[in-house]
Amino acid sequence: MKLTQYKYKEETPPNYDELKKSANRMANWKERLAAVEELGKWKTEQTISILSNRMKNDPVYQVQEAAYEMLQNFGEDVEMPERNENELIKDTDKVLVRIKKSLPADHSYEDFKAKLQKMRSDIYDTYKGAKGDEFEAWLEARWKAAPVRTRRK
Template structure:
């Protein structure tokens, strides 16, 4: 396995990567942008990585930013994973979506409306829960019905 070459300059597409790294509607775009920015050890990139490390709702993005910052020689601590709400106030969002739907709505209708109304919440939980997302969302939805 060859060692990754890290450049001490900004990438040509820096502005695009910066936007993608902060895109709340897509954890995948943030992850990919952080991964690419990890090839460029500059103060601007370090600022973006520190922001994602401290503030990203998706833990795998925090972990990626942490690993890259360590590679860059930065003195950083990995935050503990959030135990409950990935996004503060998400339960209120779920309840608002549920109340906006007919009483006999399905979990699929709930998921589609959540995605339309609050893609940031939907996306953060999808990124955080991974393959368990649909099961998790269905359980959240069932608990709202009680």
């Protein structure tokens, strides 16, 4: 992997509190990525701490990778995180089943997708970021595999 050298300042960014919130906003992986990239321009204990946390704990690999690059650029001794191929958010399949069962029996995939996006934007956004171009096929396969609503007798 080719490491790009980025210029940084050794001071706290003027918008530190805003960047900290953005870096931890779990419902928007692109916002977290942008915050990580901006924090990488400012080398302080606080920014290193946030970047380390995102590198170790972010469910979207692109965010982990960006945090790793920024920390490497600062000269920190860090290891590239392994890509998590398992469930990124605990009990995702259970949530998807609940959402499918909450819809009418004849609902469409688009209805399901819209309700997921509305009810659990964190799951929608995290998997969209992690799966990239494969997201639609992955979500539709999960929708098809989830049990259909049954009428109680």
